[in-house]
């Protein structure tokens with residue numbers, strides 16, 4: 001029997017990408033909402049209740065509203081918004097973090113898909129805190145760059161406007177007040193006691209991102225060096241199909257540059273351990289719309305359906 005899926009917010013950037021990922025899936029039946037009713041709560045409620053699984057690809061307020069419409073014990077919700085990522089009763093949709101995360105996704109009726117930047121951040125910081133390498137009160141910094149699709153339809157329109165301002169030609173820093181919406185999630189999921197300093201940039205390409213965490217050896221809970229940091233992360237992700245720790249010095253094979261876009265269109269994340277024994281960096285490279293959103297959301301659905309990740313189905 002086919003799994004009935006409704007994508008609430010299917011016309012948006014994340015919703016469309018999930019829709020496209022189902023193009024060749026004979027096991028999925030998509031529930032369609034009449035276009036003129038796509039923001040009508042009553043019509044959305046009908047579609048939600050006709051589904052086995054509903055994806056929420058909506059602004060936070062609309063995602064909260066969608067959850068309030070659910071009157072059924074059987075419908076499962078996979079929410080791509082920020083609204084429920086640290087909410088009690090919600091599984092966090094990053095199965096590679098631990099068996100507990102994976103099992104919670106498999107059994108939960110409510111799964112929150114990680115934020116794009118938060119995915120890279122948690123992939124690096126969570127295992128280091130768990131292994132007691134980073135103390136929980138380590139003053140973590142994080143710098144990152146994203147393609148402009150990370151800002152959804154509004155930002156895409158700004159970047160693709162014919163007569164746009166020349167400032168859009170160059171990378172732009174933002175969130176300088178340290179109030180980015182992912183900060184709470186970054187702290188809570190990684191087990192840190194304080195929020196990191198987070199310095200993101202958005203740049204003039206569609207999708208793909210890099211998220212980097214600098215690590216000073218003198219501030220760590222136990223002594224490690226570049227090789228043992230690499231070994232520890234490699235062991236953590238040894239069995240992960242979609243998260244790969246790249247060989248040490250892998251960045252030198254690309255001429256000393258790490259681009260943000262090679263994994264665009266995929267659900268893969270690559271981790272690069274760089275630097276030297278005193279000053280190390282770990283960088284996550286992935287697609288903000290893939291492992292950072294739609295790919296991760298579909299991966300969660302696949303786990304719920306018992307589809308083995310080793311099939312590579314994205």
Ligand SMILES: NC(=O)C1=CN([C@@H]2O[C@H](COP(=O)(O)OP(=O)(O)OC[C@H]3O[C@@H](n4cnc5c(N)ncnc54)[C@H](OP(=O)(O)O)[C@@H]3O)[C@@H](O)[C@H]2O)C=CC1
Pocket residue numbers: 008009010011012013014015038039040056057058059060062080081082114115116149150151152153154288289292293
């Ligand atoms: N873009 C990204 O890289 C990522 C996004 N996310 C999250 O996913 C969610 C969706 O983001 P994104 O796809 O980028 O955003 P978009 O703005 O591209 O799409 C949102 C969609 O929701 C629709 N919508 C708005 N209000 C309602 C409503 N009340 N009922 C039904 N539909 C509604 C919008 O309609 P309309 O077309 O009329 O505007 C639009 O189609 C957000 O919460 C975002 O934070 C998560 C990870 C990464």
Ligand SMILES: CC(=O)N[C@@H](CCC(=O)OP(=O)(O)O)C(=O)O
Pocket residue numbers: 080081082114115116117146147148149150151152155181182200201202288292
């Ligand atoms: C470039 C850009 O603007 N990016 C978005 C993050 C997109 C994302 O992953 O976050 P959500 O899942 O929380 O929407 C931002 O910084 O707000």
